[in-house]
Amino acid sequence: MMDQPLRIALTKGRLEKDTVALFESLGYDCTAVHEKGRRLILPIPDGNLEVVLAKAADVITYVEHGVCDMGVVGKDTLMEMNGKLFEMVNLGFGKCKFALAAKKDYPFYDGFGVKTIATKYPNVTRSFFERKNMDVDIVKIEGSVELAPLLGLADGIVDIVETGTTLKENGLEVVEDVAQISARLIVNTVSLKMRQKEIEALVRKVEEQINDQKNHM
Ligand code: PRP
Numbered sequence: 499m500m501d502q503p504l505r506i507a508l509t510k511g512r513l514e515k516d517t518v519a520l521f522e523s524l525g526y527d528c529t530a531v532h533e534k535g536r537r538l539i540l541p542i543p544d545g546n547l548e549v550v551l552a553k554a555a556d557v558i559t560y561v562e563h564g565v566c567d568m569g570v571v572g573k574d575t576l577m578e579m580n581g582k583l584f585e586m587v588n589l590g591f592g593k594c595k596f597a598l599a600a601k602k603d604y605p606f607y608d609g610f611g612v613k614t615i616a617t618k619y620p621n622v623t624r625s626f627f628e629r630k631n632m633d634v635d636i637v638k639i640e641g642s643v644e645l646a647p648l649l650g651l652a653d654g655i656v657d658i659v660e661t662g663t664t665l666k667e668n669g670l671e672v673v674e675d676v677a678q679i680s681a682r683l684i685v686n687t688v689s690l691k692m693r694q695k696e697i698e699a700l701v702r703k704v705e706e707q708i709n710d711q712k713n714h715m
Contacts, residue, residue, distance in 0.1 A: 501696070503546045504547050504548070504567045504568065504689075504693065504697065505548045505565070505566045505567050505568070506547055506550065506568040506569060506570070507549075507550040507552050507556075507557040507561060507568070507570070507571075508551055508552070508557070508569070509557050509571050509575075510551045510552060513570060513571070513592045517681070518531050520589065520591075520707065521545065524545070524703050524707055526545040526547070527542065527543070528542055530549075531549055534551070538550065545700075546696075554572055555575055555578075557684075558579050558581045558583070561583050561686050562581045562582055562583055562686070564688050564689060567689035567693060567697065568683065568697065568700075569683075569684045569685075570682070570683055571681065571684060572680070572681055572682070574594075574596060574658060574679045576682060576684070577596075577619070577622050578621050578622050579621075580621065582687065583684050583685065583687060584685045584686075585682050586684065587682065587683040587708070588682060589680065589681040589704070590712070591681050592679070592681035593678075593680045594659060594660040594679045594680075595675055595676070595678050596626075596657070596659075597657065597658075597674065598615075598626070598656050598673045598675075599655050599657065599671060599672050600653060600671070600673050601670055602669050602671045603671075604654075606653060606673045612633050613632075613635070613654060614636075614651070614652045614653050615635070615636050615654050616637045616639045616643050617637075617639065617643060618638070618643055620636045620638050622677070623656040624636060626656065626677075637651060643657045644657070644664055648670075656676060658679065683701065685701075
């Protein structure tokens with residue numbers, strides 16, 4: 499009898515396309531994912547896989563709780579959530595960075611007053627400024643964080659920068675890089691023990707494919 503499929507949670511949106519392309523390069527038929535409509539659980543029968551589409555933070559929650567065996571999620575969300583799971587492969591795509599940014603020419607490090615930082619990532623922000631021994635007030639914002647310094651709510655932001663266009667078009671600039679980000683393949687700790695052979699085989703295939711791609715660039 500065939501084992502039940504390995505369930506893998508994918509981050510909807512930006513990382514989804516790259517992940518599906520990776521599976522297709524491994525030879526898996528992802529027709530069901532392409533034709534998903536509004537469905538959220540899709541089979542990849544020839545890989546004995548089942549794809550679950552979720553938001554980044556939920557990918558981590560599902561993998562941590564073991565209802566998904568594996569997941570693909572950005573290092574940004576992993577750094578913010580600090581989940582109990584194995585980070586197995588740096589997939590190389592979904593590249594961007596966390597950066598501290600402020601209004602152009604704003605003397606961010608001048609003066610002794612406590613600075614206010616707006617961010618969607620309070621934990622990443624806290625540990626960045628702790629490493630600098632710098633006391634800051636953190637304000638949690640849900641999206642378009644670039645607004646906060648423009649509206650006078652914050653001295654700076656800690657946010658994701660990909661092309662830099664959003665900063666530029668809003669008169670902001672990077673003050674300092676915080677961390678490099680890319681997509682990671684994560685695995686539930688119990689799944690790795692229970693289904694070690696299958697998971698390790700898939701991880702190996704993924705690693706080989708990524709190395710191949712690197713060598714052909
Ligand atoms: C992200 C990030 C920046 C933008 C950076 O936002 O928060 O706003 O992308 O990309 P760029 O450097 O290529 O301009 P996202 O589109 O995820 O939406 P959000 O602002 O609602 O978080």
